[in-house]
Amino acid sequence: MLKNVNQNHIIASKEKKYVSNSQKIPYYPVAFQKGKGALLYDYENREYIDFLSSASSANIGHGNKEIAKVVKEQMENLAQYTLAYFYAREPVELARKLISVAPGDDNKKVMFSTTGSASIDGAIKLARAYTGRSKIISFCESYHGSTYGALSISAINTNMRKNIGPLLPEVYHFNYPNCIRCRYGKKEKSCKKECLKDIEYAFNYYLPAEEVAAVFIEPIAGDAGLIVPPKRYMKALHELCKKNGILFISDEIQQGVGRTGKWFGIEHFDIEPDLIVLGKSIGGGLPLGIVIGKSDIMDSLDAPGHLFSMTGNSTVCAAALKMIEIFEREDLNTRAYEMGEYIKNRFLELKEKYEIIGDVRGVGMSIAVDLVKNRNTMEKNYEAAAKICYRCIERGLILIFIGQSVLRVQPPIVITKEQVDKALDIVEKSINEYLNGQIGEEVFKITKGW
Ligand SMILES: Cc1ncc(COP(=O)(O)O)c(C=O)c1O
Missing domain, CATH: 3.40.640.10 (Type I PLP-dependent aspartate aminotransferase-like (Major domain))
Structure with a gap:
């Protein structure tokens, strides 16, 4: 994890030196240099699927000509x-x-x-x-x-x-x-x-x-x-x-x-x-x-x-x-509704398989996947949220958590079905790695989260 220092890490550490702490809720040291639709590229030219839309501020996607x-x-x-x-x-x-x-x-x-x-x-x-x-x-x-x-x-x-x-x-x-x-x-x-x-x-x-x-x-x-x-x-x-x-x-x-x-x-x-x-x-x-x-x-x-x-x-x-x-x-309202339903249903399928998913909710493309320690008490699972998001980003999916335990799923409305499927595979793999204890505590040196 973060073994090889690269351009992203250099930018992140420079930011720490020059920009006020008041403006960062850190999740992972990645810096983006370009984007296209629902895809982003970092300074090492690694590709990411965006499930955050720059905090819902890029609803129609990136790099629009x-x-x-x-x-x-x-x-x-x-x-x-x-x-x-x-x-x-x-x-x-x-x-x-x-x-x-x-x-x-x-x-x-x-x-x-x-x-x-x-x-x-x-x-x-x-x-x-x-x-x-x-x-x-x-x-x-x-x-x-x-x-x-x-x-x-x-x-x-x-x-x-x-x-x-x-x-x-x-x-x-x-x-x-x-x-x-x-x-x-x-x-x-x-x-x-x-x-x-x-x-x-x-x-x-x-x-x-x-x-x-x-x-x-x-x-x-x-x-x-x-x-x-x-x-x-x-x-x-x-x-x-x-x-x-x-x-x-x-x-x-x-x-x-x-x-x-x-x-x-x-x-x-x-x-x-x-x-x-x-x-x-x-x-x-x-x-x-x-x-x-x-x-x-x-x-x-x-x-x-x-x-x-x-x-x-x-x-x-x-x-x-x-x-x-x-x-x-492009009738993006209809698209947000239809693709949102597809994404929600895919997460509901994961909920059937994984006890740590306590709730899947949302409207259109504002979808919450709530991770819990216990479905009956709905006790929040901060550790799972932090580790799963961290591993997702490492694997090329920009995903953060809010409310201490909730995966925030708000992709650009233009995201394709193929990109959604690939993203869901990354989430599932990361859940399995978390459940198998394969994501270490070092995550917390970096991730803070809401
Ligand atoms: C519901 C809501 N209101 C207000 C704001 C503040 O907007 P801005 O960051 O553009 O000032 C945000 C930002 O996250 C928000 O989510």
């Missing part, structure tokens, strides 16, 4: 000119297009940022400005990003909150509807939506509903381990928001742009949110954050309420427009 062409043309014409004071065609066209694919009518507007996190901050500002209320509800196990606002409403890992306080005040975290490991010890039949009742209880005793501006929720709790909430919970939460004049805000940064087989994850619940937040894949490979919402909410902040010199810039917007064109032309 059409996007490269429009980016080059735009850069040669005019890379960008700040939208803060003047105008450009590309951001306007992108806003129009995004409004046309968003759920509900077209009486909407768009707000640009450069990352998902900054767009979450924008949505917090909009919610407070529009409602005149200050309190925010979000969920334990959620990840909304790393700017002060976004991390204040996140609750995934205490490390990201240490030594930087005070955070944004007036944020209240409730239990995410996690039916895999129910905090109330309930099963589907005995569930009385206790997690929702906690919010109602709070409204009665310490959190005046009329002071709550917004609920922020991920339609699938991504970094917690791809937890899929029950539809009846989401519907009831939405109703509770409507009843109390609270904005319902869907964080689609990870689940949007076809990841679940629809443009937005929240569409699976037949809910029209007040605001949608996008990031990652929407930029076609370049950094872009978006808030889409009803016009009156979007106009509740005056300039310079959420203004950045480089946002909505023409090159990023040209890439995003081309990405959307390709996405629609």
Whole structure:
């Protein structure tokens, strides 16, 4: 393991020397120099199948020539000119297009940022400005990003909150509807939506509903381990928001742009949110954050309420427009759904064979393979997850784990069936090697993981 130091290791050790530790959750020292579709190549020209899509930010795959062409043309014409004071065609066209694919009518507007996190901050500002209320509800196990606002409403890992306080005040975290490991010890039949009742209880005793501006929720709790909430919970939460004049805000940064087989994850619940937040894949490979919402909410902040010199810039917007064109032309929503079902079924077959797979779940191409020590208790198996992912990467499959035990299966939507089959063979071999004690403890010198 890592016997021969190569270009990848040199890059990784240089990064350690020159780049802040705050930006790395290490899994394996590999650096990529190019990609094509769902394939990646490292600096030793080794090929990998990508099961991560750059953390769901490369949904349409890597090395897209059409996007490269429009980016080059735009850069040669005019890379960008700040939208803060003047105008450009590309951001306007992108806003129009995004409004046309968003759920509900077209009486909407768009707000640009450069990352998902900054767009979450924008949505917090909009919610407070529009409602005149200050309190925010979000969920334990959620990840909304790393700017002060976004991390204040996140609750995934205490490390990201240490030594930087005070955070944004007036944020209240409730239990995410996690039916895999129910905090109330309930099963589907005995569930009385206790997690929702906690919010109602709070409204009665310490959190005046009329002071709550917004609920922020991920339609699938991504970094917690791809937890899929029950539809009846989401519907009831939405109703509770409507009843109390609270904005319902869907964080689609990870689940949007076809990841679940629809443009937005929240569409699976037949809910029209007040605001949608996008990031990652929407930029076609370049950094872009978006808030889409009803016009009156979007106009509740005056300039310079959420203004950045480089946002909505023409090159990023040209890439995003081309990405959307390709996405629609190739019908990638249908593909995500169909290929997602195939992948899920293949993992369900592995679940029949291997006790350490406690659960396989997901929607479209957002699939979780939950590794456990015991299927009855669903005790998380961090060791198995770390070792299996490590061996998969060694064998040419980019696979990481989240939520301490969950294999995160989010390949580019363009992945082929042959690539999926090859990847599944790698996973199965690695599971067998783990079970036979053939993956050593040295993994933990490198792998940290979520
Ligand atoms: C659901 C969700 N929200 C927000 C973010 C933050 O987005 P970004 O890293 O682009 O700022 C992420 C990133 O992983 C995410 O998964």
